[in-house]
Amino acid sequence: MRELQVVNAAELAIAYAAAEYAVLLDGEPLPLRVGQPAADLEAYWPATRYLFITAWNPASEPRSESANQAADRLLVTQLDEARFARHPAWAEDPAGDWREHGWLLADIEDTAAERLAREFGQAAVLAWQRGEPVRLRMLMPRPPATDAAGAYTDWSSG
Template sequence: MRELQIVNAVELASAYVAAEYVVVLDGDALPLRVGQPASDLEAYWPASRYAFITAWNPASQPRSDAANQAADALLVAELDAVGAVRHPAWAQDPTGHWREPGWLLAGIEETDLLRLATEFGQAAVLAWQPGEAVRLRMLMPRPPVVAAVEHTDWVAG
């Protein structure tokens, strides 16, 4: 298990909330945003729960494309092992200067999702159930003195 060492968890969470997320289904790019329902996606691809995960840039530290692709291949093998149904997806900053490939998952158990995210050194995942707003799940303890970051859950410590 990798230990995350984030200097400012609130700034990181705020950046993840502001990011744009996109999933590709049958050639259509469907946007996802933290704090908003994903009605189009849910109508197009019904599931009991949804999640976004990536293996790229563990602990939010840039890695080479080769290292990221190797980590992604390992994540795909793990997703296959738990029977997770997936579609290609990505996250990017609002300016489009940073883009990180990942996977939109359907029906994965939360324990498997959090285990895989931790195993692959991720600071956060997205997770929600149909009809709910997309939520950011930060995989670190909530900082002791912090204003709430909307639609964000702190699920460690």
Template sequence: MRELQVVNAAELALAYAAAEYAVALDGDALPLRVGRPAGDLEAYWPAARYLFVSAWNPASEPHSESANRAADERLIARLEAAGIPRHAAWAQDAAGEWREPGWLLADLDDFAANALARDFGQAGVLAWSRGEPVRLRMLIARPADAERSDYTDWVGA
């Protein structure tokens, strides 16, 4: 497991919460937003729990395209070995200046989800249960200056 050192965790959480997320399912791009239900996705791909995770840019530090692709290949191999269902997904900022591929996974418990994200150096993921709003889960300690949010959970190290 990696020890993450994030320069400004409060700003990072705000950026993650404001990002636009989507999942590719049979040619459609179904949107995901922190704080909103994902009813269309859940109707299309029923599961008890969902997790959006990426292997790109660990600790929110930019990495080369080749390093990110290699990390993604390791993540895919791990998911396939464990038999974890997945669909291609991505995150992007509203201005379109940043886009990062990832995966939407189904039915991982919180322990497995957190361990997977931490193993790939991620500071945050989206995680929620069917019928509930999408939540941002920050895998780093909540800084004192972080704004309170009804849909952001800080689970620390």
């Protein structure tokens, strides 16, 4: 497991909450936004819970395309071994200057999701229950005296 060290967790959470996410279903991208329901996705792909995860740029440090693709292949191997249903997905900044490829998973337990994310050095995932707004789950303790990223951001105790 990689040790995640972030200089400013609050700023990172704000950036992740503002990012644009999408999942590809039958060739059509469906948007995901932190704090908004994903009714179209849930109608198309019914599940109890959902998780967006990526293996790109561990510890939020930019890596080369080849390093990110190698990490993604390792993640896919683990997802295949665990038989998790998945669809291709991605995250990008609103200006389109940064993009990370990942996967939307269905019905993965919270402990398995957090273990995978930590194993691949991720600072956060998107996770939500069917019928509820998409939530940002930061995999680090909440910085002192901050409301960073708003009401739809959860912080892990570490």
